[in-house]
Structures are given as structure tokens and as C-alpha cells.
Amino acid sequence: MSNTSRWLGIIGWGVLGFFALVALLAPWIAPHDPKALDEPMLPPSLTHPLGTNDIGQDVLSELVYGARFSLLVGALAAGFSTVVGVILGVLAGYYDRFGFALMRIVDVFLAVPRFPLIVFLAAFLKPGFWTLVFFFMFFGWTKTARLIRSQVLTERHHGFVEAAVAVGADDVRILARHLLPGTASIGLVRFIVEFQHVILAESGLSFLGLGDPTVKSWGSMLRYAFEYPTIFISDVWVRWAAPPGVCITLVVLGLTFVGFALETWANPRLERRAG
Amino acid sequence: MSHSGTKVVQYMITVVVLLTLNFFLPRMMPGDPLAYLMGDPGADSPMLLTEEMRANLLEYYGLDKPLVGQYWDYVSGLARGDLGWSIYFNAPVGSVILGRLKWTLVVGGTAAVVYIALGIVLGAFSAWHRGGSADVGLMIGIFSLGSWPPFFLGMVLIVFFSGRWGLLPIGGAQSAEAARLGGIVQVRSILRHGFLPVLTLVLTHLPGMYLITRNAMLSVLGEDYVRTARAKGVLESIVLLRHALPNAILPVVTTVGMRVGFMLMGTMFVEVVFAYPGMGTLIYEAGTARDYPLLQGAFLVTMVFVLVLNLAADVVYGWLDPRVRRLRAGD
Numbered sequence A: 001m002s003n004t005s006r007w008l009g010i011i012g013w014g015v016l017g018f019f020a021l022v023a024l025l026a027p028w029i030a031p032h033d034p035k036a037l038d039e040p041m042l043p044p045s046l047t048h049p050l051g052t053n054d055i056g057q058d059v060l061s062e063l064v065y066g067a068r069f070s071l072l073v074g075a076l077a078a079g080f081s082t083v084v085g086v087i088l089g090v091l092a093g094y095y096d097r098f099g100f101a102l103m104r105i106v107d108v109f110l111a112v113p114r115f116p117l118i119v120f121l122a123a124f125l126k127p128g129f130w131t132l133v134f135f136f137m138f139f140g141w142t143k144t145a146r147l148i149r150s151q152v153l154t155e156r157h158h159g160f161v162e163a164a165v166a167v168g169a170d171d172v173r174i175l176a177r178h179l180l181p182g183t184a185s186i187g188l189v190r191f192i193v194e195f196q197h198v199i200l201a202e203s204g205l206s207f208l209g210l211g212d213p214t215v216k217s218w219g220s221m222l223r224y225a226f227e228y229p230t231i232f233i234s235d236v237w238v239r240w241a242a243p244p245g246v247c248i249t250l251v252v253l254g255l256t257f258v259g260f261a262l263e264t265w266a267n268p269r270l271e272r273r274a275g
Numbered sequence B: 001m002s003h004s005g006t007k008v009v010q011y012m013i014t015v016v017v018l019l020t021l022n023f024f025l026p027r028m029m030p031g032d033p034l035a036y037l038m039g040d041p042g043a044d045s046p047m048l049l050t051e052e053m054r055a056n057l058l059e060y061y062g063l064d065k066p067l068v069g070q071y072w073d074y075v076s077g078l079a080r081g082d083l084g085w086s087i088y089f090n091a092p093v094g095s096v097i098l099g100r101l102k103w104t105l106v107v108g109g110t111a112a113v114v115y116i117a118l119g120i121v122l123g124a125f126s127a128w129h130r131g132g133s134a135d136v137g138l139m140i141g142i143f144s145l146g147s148w149p150p151f152f153l154g155m156v157l158i159v160f161f162s163g164r165w166g167l168l169p170i171g172g173a174q175s176a177e178a179a180r181l182g183g184i185v186q187v188r189s190i191l192r193h194g195f196l197p198v199l200t201l202v203l204t205h206l207p208g209m210y211l212i213t214r215n216a217m218l219s220v221l222g223e224d225y226v227r228t229a230r231a232k233g234v235l236e237s238i239v240l241l242r243h244a245l246p247n248a249i250l251p252v253v254t255t256v257g258m259r260v261g262f263m264l265m266g267t268m269f270v271e272v273v274f275a276y277p278g279m280g281t282l283i284y285e286a287g288t289a290r291d292y293p294l295l296q297g298a299f300l301v302t303m304v305f306v307l308v309l310n311l312a313a314d315v316v317y318g319w320l321d322p323r324v325r326r327l328r329a330g331d
Helices: A003-024 A059-094 A096-111 A114-125 A129-155 A159-167 A171-207 A218-227 A236-240 A242-266 B003-028 B033-038 B051-060 B067-079 B093-128 B133-146 B150-164 B176-181 B183-221 B224-232 B236-273 B279-289 B292-320 B322-329
Strands: none
Touching: A003 A059, A003 A242, A059 A096, A059 A129, A059 A171, A059 A218, A059 A242, A096 A129, A096 B003, A114 A129, A114 A171, A114 B236, A114 B279, A114 B292, A129 A171, A159 A171, A171 A218, A171 A242, A171 B150, A171 B236, A218 A236, A218 A242, A218 B150, A236 A242, A242 B133, A242 B150, B003 B067, B003 B292, B093 B133, B093 B183, B093 B236, B093 B279, B093 B292, B133 B183, B150 B183, B150 B236, B176 B183, B183 B236, B224 B236, B236 B279, B236 B292, B279 B292
């Protein structure tokens, strides 16, 4: 593994670990209850390190709890999608008729652009936390399933599978113990990419006001900051809009670096090829 | 059935699925069907309806017919180009959408051309100088910029370019004056207003294009025919441009096709942040105002548009890849 990939991986994991820790320890780290009201638009001080927002809530506490929400939605949605995608993909790769039918369904899903549909659904159905997770999961499994299926289609003709069949292993054993482990590398990469998409989409939805209005998320912080009249010409944006935006960016970047390091680790040929 | 034939059928099935979804969604919404047509009740228009008025309205909108009848009305309306009436704008949904669509195409289209071209150039360059400081620097730089959520990036650009330095306008597609005056003044205004949105979109989507091209080029550069070309003594630049790049383009085309939906998401955010009067802001406004007919129409147009682009990408790929062309010729 090259030096660059290793460094990127370290930085990536470091950033993610930091935010995960913040999210976990939110109730202990946040100086205030994010919904508690103080005076609005207070400048940074010792009690409010980032000041207060337009209705008087502590910005730092919002930020800390926002980590919780954004990371949780991302991890859960990406996790579910990946697991479902891998399982369906393996089954689709092994059982031909099921695979064919599933791929036609996947085709339809993939042709439908996710985000306008989610916006549409959100406008009508006003989602809460679990509905959001469900939305993202509902659309996220398709690409993973397709990729895993391709891999299983190739692998099932490999020696080790044929050997297992010859020895008399039943289907479940072949699927679970021989084919499934090979999906780990694709699965990991897909998990990371899905995580990124969900974070971006969730903060985007919250930014548009289509997310859960009762919850503090980085996207909704940006939304209220954006709607504040003088946000672009005063310096308020530094302490109110920049922190959540930078946090989202850092998490996405961290995921990118980790993904990059993982890909190089799983696929050393990628580095050596190119003559 | 030929390859393109199956694809078209697939797309048609998707369109039907979308139409049906579009039809059923408002009807699945909790509450009064009339609320859907009149906007959210209790929000802006406290309308008190007597039983007789209700019955008349239901009949007028065809809501008392069985579901199949309503579906037929809906589809035949679409065939005639009737997308309904927008409550918020008090105008036919179709004309509202047409007015907005062009701005999305202006900004989204321009940005797409730029980031696709730039992504390919930079990706190929990076692949060529693989591992060198140029490559690593470019990669880290591009990714650092592209990880920004588009709405945040837009806000930051506005703060600096409009707020601090007063160079560019905060929002809108053109100033009202310029629209009135027309001509070169209008063109200049449109360019000034469009610059930041396009810049934001380019920065958001560049990493994707760049990475795909870079990876594609890297795999291609490891292929045997490239090795052969080099062994024959072909100039490195020719190897890159005439042997490697055309083959690397193929996965790029597929990816562009797959990412159209994602690109649309970015466009939507950027439009909202810059108050740019395109389809994105339209969907946003319709959603906020609970103008369901408009939302439905806008959603439908957006989806169809994306499908058309997907189909186009598939067709272009088939046309570009000589292997597929030969396959089709044999049908």
C-alpha cells in the first residue's frame, strides 16, 4: 500500500472517529440543551462559544447534536442498504431466474432519479427520522445488488465453488461461507459511497426544509442561517453557517479518504497497473 | 429483440411506473382530496364548503368518478399536454414549467459541459502522471473542493463574491432592468448572474468526472494494446490521445448517464441558494406552498427529462463502442 493511500486512510479514519465520538458523547459534550432558548443572535462568549442562533439556541450544542442525527441517519441507511444489497445480490447471482427478475426491477429503480422522488415524497409525507432512513434504504440497495451480482456470477464458476459443490455442500453453505466473504470489498466501498450520498441528501433535505423539523441536523442549521436576512453581508455566517457546512464537508471528505484507502487495500493491482 | 429495442421498452415501462406513481401519490396523502386541489386547508385559504359545494367541486374535478376513470382523465390530459392548474401561480402548470425549465438548462447545461470536459482532461492528465506530485495534488485538491455540500459552497461563494467584494449579484437569473432592456445588456446580466451558480455546480461535480476518468484511464493504460503501441514506438502523446482516451471515455459516458439524477440534485440546491428561477426552485416553492398540481407536474417533467438523458447516454454509448455497434449490426 502506497504511502499516500496510507496517509489518506489515517486522516480519513481520524476524522470519522472524531465525529463518531462527538456524536456518541453528545449529551456530555454539548454545553447546553440545543433546544433551550436564550437571547437570540448573541455573539460568541464563554457560555456560548459559537453564539446563539436566530431564536436563541446555542449554536455549538446544535452542532454537536447535529452530528448525532446526520451520522446516525447516514450510518443506518447506508448500513441497511448495503446489507440488503449484498444479500439480494448474492442470491441474484446464484439463482438465475431470481437474478434476472431482480435485475429488471433494479433497472427500473436505477432509471428513476432518486432525489427528485425523495423531494416529492418528502413534500407530501413530511418525514421523520425513520421515514428518512427508510427512503434512503429503499433506493440505496439497488446499485450494490447489481455490483454484487456481477461478482457472484463470475465467482461461482471458480474452482472453490465447484469444489464445494463436488463435496456435497448445500446451497446455504456455499452462499454463506464461500460466496459471501468475497463481497466484503465491494460491500465496504458501496457502504462508504452510500453513506456520503445519504449525508449529502439528508442535509440537503433539511436545508430545503423537507426533513424532520423537530430535529437538529447540520442541514437545518444551514437552512435557518440561510434564511436569516443579513447572513451574506454580516460576519454572522462565520460562527453560524460555516461550522455545520464545514462539518458536513469534513465527514464527506473523511469518508472519501477512507474509501480511497480501502479501495487500494482491496485492489492493489489498481496501483501497480498503468505501466 | 435488438439491444436498443429492449432498452426503449424498459424506459417506457419506467415512464408508466412514474406516471402511475405520480397519479397515486397525492391520492395517498392523508386528508381531503380537495385539499390537494385547493392547497393545504387552514393554511392560507379558509374555505367553508357546504355539502352541495363539495359535491359540485368533486364532480367538477372528476373526483367522484371511480379510480380508473380518474386515471384515464389524468393520462388523456397528459397526452393533450394538460398538466393541471397551479394554485400558487394561478396559471397552467405547463406554462409555469416551461418558463423555468430554460433557466435550469442554462445553468445546469453550461456547468455540465464544463465539468465533463474539465473532468476528462484533468482525469486523463492525472492518470498519465500517476503517483507524481501533480496527480496527488490534483486529486486532493479536487476532492477537497468537491466534498462541500453544494448549498454550503454556494453560500460561501456568495459571502465572498457578493457580500465582501461586491463583484457579482446575490441571486436571480438577470436583473429586472436588463430583462426589459434586452440585447447585450441582458446577455451581460445573465452571464453575471449565472457565473457563481455555474461555478458552484462545476466544483461540486468535478470530482466525480475526474475520478471516473482517472480510473478508466488507469485500467486502459494497463491493457495489452497500449503496451503494444508503446512497444511499437508510438509517441506517448499519441498513445494517450488516440489509443487510451477513446476507450476510457466509454465508462465515463455510462457514468454520466447514471449520475444525471445526482446532478439534478446538485442543480436544485444551487438554484435555491442563488434564488435562480429554474426547475429546482420551482419544486422547492411548490413544495413549500403545497401547490400539489404544480409539484406533480414539475416532478413528472423532471423525471421524464432524466429518463430521456439516461436513454441518450445509453444510445451514445452504443454508438461509440464499436463492439456494441457490430453486435447491433448483426441483429
